[in-house]
Amino acid sequence: MAGLDSVTPHAKPSIDRKAIMQKFAALAGLVLLMIAFSLTSDAFLTVSNMVTIALQTSTIALIGIGATMTIITAGIDLSLGSVLALAGVMAAMAAQFGVPVPLALLIGVATGGVCGMFNGLVITRLRLPPFIATLGMMMIARGVALQITGARPVSGLPSEFGTLGNESLWRVVTETASGFPKIVFPGLPYPVILMAVLAVIMAIVLRKTPFGRHLYSIGSNEEAARLSGVKISKVKVGAYVLSGLMAGVAGIVLMSRLVTGQPNEGVAYELDAIAAAVIGGTSLAGGVGTISGTIIGAFIIGILRNGLNMNGVSSFTQMIIIGLVIIGTVWIDQLRNRR
Amino acid sequence: MSAATGAHATRALEADIDKPILRACGVVKRFPGVLALNNIQLDLRCGEVHALCGENGAGKSTLMKVVTGQLQPDEGEVTYKDQPVRFDTLQDSEAAGITMIHQELNLVPHLTVAENIFLAREPKTGWFVDRKRMEADAQIFLDRLKVDIKASDLVLSLSVARQQMVEIAKALSLNAEVLIMDEPTSALTESEIDQLFDIIHDLRRQGVAIAYISHRLQELSRIVDRVTVIRDGGYVWTKPFDDVSVDDIVAAMVGRSLEQQFPERVSRPTDHVIFEVKNLSGAKNCKNVSFNLRRGEILGFTGLMGAGRTETARAIFGADPRLSGDVMLEGKDITVASPVDAIKAGIAYLSEDRKLNGLSLKMTVKENITMANIEAVVRHGLIDNTAEAQAARASVTKLGIKTPSIDQVVRNLSGGNQQKVVIGKWLFRESRVLFFDEPTRGIDVGAKFAIYQLLDQLANEGIGVVMITSELPEVLGMTDRVVVFHEGEVSGIFETSKTNQEEIMQYASGVKRMTM
Numbered sequence: 001m002a003g004l005d006s007v008t009p010h011a012k013p014s015i016d017r018k019a020i021m022q023k024f025a026a027l028a029g030l031v032l033l034m035i036a037f038s039l040t041s042d043a044f045l046t047v048s049n050m051v052t053i054a055l056q057t058s059t060i061a062l063i064g065i066g067a068t069m070t071i072i073t074a075g076i077d078l079s080l081g082s083v084l085a086l087a088g089v090m091a092a093m094a095a096q097f098g099v100p101v102p103l104a105l106l107i108g109v110a111t112g113g114v115c116g117m118f119n120g121l122v123i124t125r126l127r128l129p130p131f132i133a134t135l136g137m138m139m140i141a142r143g144v145a146l147q148i149t150g151a152r153p154v155s156g157l158p159s160e161f162g163t164l165g166n167e168s169l170w171r172v173v174t175e176t177a178s179g180f181p182k183i184v185f186p187g188l189p190y191p192v193i194l195m196a197v198l199a200v201i202m203a204i205v206l207r208k209t210p211f212g213r214h215l216y217s218i219g220s221n222e223e224a225a226r227l228s229g230v231k232i233s234k235v236k237v238g239a240y241v242l243s244g245l246m247a248g249v250a251g252i253v254l255m256s257r258l259v260t261g262q263p264n265e266g267v268a269y270e271l272d273a274i275a276a277a278v279i280g281g282t283s284l285a286g287g288v289g290t291i292s293g294t295i296i297g298a299f300i301i302g303i304l305r306n307g308l309n310m311n312g313v314s315s316f317t318q319m320i321i322i323g324l325v326i327i328g329t330v331w332i333d334q335l336r337n338r339r
Numbered sequence: 340m341s342a343a344t345g346a347h348a349t350r351a352l353e354a355d356i357d358k359p360i361l362r363a364c365g366v367v368k369r370f371p372g373v374l375a376l377n378n379i380q381l382d383l384r385c386g387e388v389h390a391l392c393g394e395n396g397a398g399k400s401t402l403m404k405v406v407t408g409q410l411q412p413d414e415g416e417v418t419y420k421d422q423p424v425r426f427d428t429l430q431d432s433e434a435a436g437i438t439m440i441h442q443e444l445n446l447v448p449h450l451t452v453a454e455n456i457f458l459a460r461e462p463k464t465g466w467f468v469d470r471k472r473m474e475a476d477a478q479i480f481l482d483r484l485k486v487d488i489k490a491s492d493l494v495l496s497l498s499v500a501r502q503q504m505v506e507i508a509k510a511l512s513l514n515a516e517v518l519i520m521d522e523p524t525s526a527l528t529e530s531e532i533d534q535l536f537d538i539i540h541d542l543r544r545q546g547v548a549i550a551y552i553s554h555r556l557q558e559l560s561r562i563v564d565r566v567t568v569i570r571d572g573g574y575v576w577t578k579p580f581d582d583v584s585v586d587d588i589v590a591a592m593v594g595r596s597l598e599q600q601f602p603e604r605v606s607r608p609t610d611h612v613i614f615e616v617k618n619l620s621g622a623k624n625c626k627n628v629s630f631n632l633r634r635g636e637i638l639g640f641t642g643l644m645g646a647g648r649t650e651t652a653r654a655i656f657g658a659d660p661r662l663s664g665d666v667m668l669e670g671k672d673i674t675v676a677s678p679v680d681a682i683k684a685g686i687a688y689l690s691e692d693r694k695l696n697g698l699s700l701k702m703t704v705k706e707n708i709t710m711a712n713i714e715a716v717v718r719h720g721l722i723d724n725t726a727e728a729q730a731a732r733a734s735v736t737k738l739g740i741k742t743p744s745i746d747q748v749v750r751n752l753s754g755g756n757q758q759k760v761v762i763g764k765w766l767f768r769e770s771r772v773l774f775f776d777e778p779t780r781g782i783d784v785g786a787k788f789a790i791y792q793l794l795d796q797l798a799n800e801g802i803g804v805v806m807i808t809s810e811l812p813e814v815l816g817m818t819d820r821v822v823v824f825h826e827g828e829v830s831g832i833f834e835t836s837k838t839n840q841e842e843i844m845q846y847a848s849g850v851k852r853m854t855m
Contacts, residue, residue, distance in 0.1 A: 208722050209717075210713040210722065213722065216706075217710055221696075223696045224698055224699050226678060227658060227688060227690060227696055228682070229678055229683075230710075287699065287702070
C-alpha cells in the first residue's frame with residue numbers, strides 16, 4: 001500500500017547542501033577578492049595588512065553575530081549601531097567617573113544587554129513587530145547617548161581604557177641597528193581574539209544548545225514551535241539580549257580603540273551587520289543562517305573596503321560597490337534556491 | 340428535486356444552450372512520485388451546472404488548475420469553444436472567459452468592493468483611476484446578483500458569504516462563460532446557501548457553464564445537471580444527475596468497500612478510562628464539552644466545518660485559552676494553561692495543517708523529531724549528536740518514514756511521510772494522549788492506509804488516540820466511538836458499530852441532539 005509513498009522526490013538538493021554551497025560560494029568570493037587585490041597592490045597580502053583587516057572587520061563581525069541571532073528568528077535588530085554607541089559611552093563615562101576599567105567595560109556590555117532586553121520585551125509583551133521595536137530603540141539609545149554626554153566626546157580616560165582596543169597578543173618587536181623598533185610580527189589584536197572567541201561560543205550556542213535549536217525552529221515556523229512546547233517569548237527575549245550584548249561588546253571595543261566615548265559612533269552600523277549576515281547566507285525570512293557565514297560576510301565587506309582603499313577608490317565608489325555586492329550575492333542565492 | 344426539474348424546463352426554451360464549451364481530453368499530469376491525473380476527461384456545456392466529485396486528493400483541484408492554466412498538462416488536450424488551447428497563466432484563461440472562485444477567497448481586505456472587482460483592470464482617465472466609473476460599473480454587476488452590497492464598501496467589512504458574492508460579481512465583470520466554484524458553500528449558512536443557489540440558477544439561465552466542486556453531496560440535488568466522478572487521479576464516469584443516487588456517487592468516489600480502505604483493527608477498547616474531559620469551555624467555539632477516552636480505543640471527533648472539534652482539541656492542549664472545566668489524565672486533574680503544560684502532562688496535538696502549524700519545513704527530519712523533547716538528547720547543556728541521530732533513526736524505523744536520510748529537509752518528503760515525522764515528534768516526547776486533527780488530509784490514498792495502521796498500533800500500545808475528522812467513512816472505518824460536534828457543543832456520542840452515516844449527519848447538522 002505504501003507504494004506511492006516510497007517515491008520520495010530525491011531530485012532537489014537538501015537545504016543543508018545548499019547552505020554548504022552558499023558558504024562555499026561566499027568563501028570562494030572571499031578568496032577571489034584576496035587574489036584580485038593582491039595582484040593590484042603589493043601591500044595588500046602582507047601580515048600587517050591582514051591584521052589590519054581583521055581589526056577593522058571585528059566591529060562589523062561582532063554586531064553581525066548579534067544580527068544573525070535575531071534574523072534567524074525571522075526578526076531584525078535595527079538598534080545595533082545606536083546601542084553600540086550608548087554602551088561605549090556608558091563604559092567611557094564610568095571609567096571617567098573613576099570606576100576601574102574592567103568594571104567600566106562590563107557596565108558598557110551590560111548596557112547593551114539591557115537595551116536588548118527592552119527590545120525583546122517590547123516585541124513579546126507589547127507584540128510589536130521587531131522592525132518597529134528596534135527602530136524605536138535605535139532612536140532611544142542614540143538619544144540617550146547624546147543626552148548624557150551633551151553630544152561631546154567623553155575624554156580624559158585612564159590609559160588602560162585603550163588597552164582592549166589597541167594592544168595585541170604575541171607582538172614581536174626587535175630593535176634595528178639604528179635604534180628604531182622593527183615590528184617582526186604585529187601580534188593578534190585583542191579585538192580580533194575577542195571576535196574569534198565570541199564567534200566560536202555563539203556558533204556552539206546556535207548549533208549545539210536547545211536554545212539555539214529553538215531559535216531556528218521559531219524562525220522556521222513559529223506556530224509549530226509553540227505547539228511543540230518551545231517557550232517563544234523567553235527564547236525571543238534571549239535572542240535580543242544576545243544581540244544587545246554583542247552590540248555592547250562592539251561598543252567597548254570601538255571606544256577603547258578611540259580611547260574616548262563617542263556618542264556619534266556607529267551610525268548605520270546595523271546595516272553593515274545585516275549585510276554581513278545576509279551575504280553569509282542568513283535568510284531574512286528566518287530559520288536559516290550560520291555564524292561562520294556571517295563572519296565570512298563581514299570579511300568580504302572588510303576586505304572590499306581595505307582593498308579598494310589601497311587601490312585609491314573613493315569611499316563613495318566603495319559604497320556603490322558594496323551595495324552591488326549585497327544585491328548580487330542575495331540574487332545568486334535566490335537563483336539557487338528557486339525550484 | 341423540483342427546483343432542478345423547473346430549471347430543466349426553463350432551459351429547454353433557449354436554443355443551443357447545451358453546446359459544449361470546455362473540454363479536457365486524456366489529460367495526464369505527473370508530480371514527482373505521484374501520478375496526479377491519469378487520462379482524465381471532462382466536458383462542460385453552456386448553461387449547465389456540472390458537479391465534479393472525488394475524495395480529497397482525487398485530483399479535482401489539479402484538474403481545475405490544468406484547465407485554468409495554473410498547471411500545464413503533461414499529456415492530453417484542453418479545448419475551449421472547439422479550439423485547442425494552452426493557457427500559460429490564470430490571467431490568460433480569465434481573459435478567455437474562464438474564471439475560478441477559490442475556496443479560500445482571493446480578495447484584498449483593505450480595498451473596496453469596486454477596487455477588488457477591477458483590481459489590475461482599473462478604468463482610467465489619463466493616468467488616474469476613474470473611481471466614479473469603476474464604482475458605477477461594479478454596482479451594475481452587484482445589482483445583477485440582487486445582493487445588497489455597495490461598491491464602495493470595504494471588503495473586510497463584509498461577511499464571508501458576501502465576499503463570495505463579490506468574487507462572483509468579479510467573475511461576471513470578466514464576462515465569464517465558464518465559472519469554476521471550489522467548495523463555495525463550506526463557510527455559508529443555510530439562507531446564504533439558498534441565495535447562492537438562486538444566483539447559480541440565474542447564471543445557468545444566462546448560459547454560463549458552471550463547474551461545481553463540493554463535498555456536500557446532499558446539496559448537489561438542488562442545482563446540479565450532470566456529475567463527473569474522479570478517483571485517485573483517474574476518470575470514473577459522467578452521468579446526468581437525475582440518473583444516479585448519492586450512494587452511487589459515493590461508491591464511485593471511494594471505489595472500494597470500507598473493509599479495503601481501512602486496516603483490520605488490532606487494538607480492542609478496554610473499560611479503563613485514561614483521559615477524561617468534564618464541562619470544558621474555551622474562549623473559541625467550545626462550550627461545555629465532556630467526553631472520556633478508554634485505553635485501547637480510537638475516539639473520533641466529527642462535525643461540520645466550524646463545529647468546534649479543532650477548537651476543543653486546542654483548548655485541551657492549551658493552544659487557545661480555556662475558561663472552565665476539568666481535564667483528567669489517569670484519574671488525576673491536570674492544569675493546562677499553555678502547550679508547554681499540556682506537553683509536560685503527556686498530551687499532544689497534531690494540527691490540522693501540518694505545513695502551517697505542525698512542521699518546520701526548512702528543518703531536517705532529525706530536528707523535527709526531537710523538537711518537542713530536545714532535552715532528552717542534551718548532555719551537559721549541549722545537544723549530543725549521536726544520541727539525537729539515534730533517536731531520529733529509531734523513529735524513522737519504527738514509523739517507516741521513507742526518507743533518504745535523517746538529515747533530509749522535511750519539505751522534500753511526501754505528505755504521508757511528513758505526517759509520520761509529526762507523529763514521530765510526539766512519540767519521542769512519550770505522549771500519552773494524541774489528538775490527530777485530520778491526519779490523512781492531503782496525503783496519498785496509499786499513505787492513508789499506513790497512517791491508519793499506525794493509529795491502530797498506537798492505540799494497541801495503550802496510547803490514547805483521538806482522531807478529528809470530517810470524513811464520515813474514516814469515522815466509520817477507524818473509530819470505536821465517535822463524539823459529534825455541533826456549533827461548539829457535543830450533540831451526541833455513539834458506539835461506532837451501532838450508528839451510521841445518516842444518524843451522525845443528523846446530529847452534526849443539529850437536527851437532533853442528545854441530552855447529556
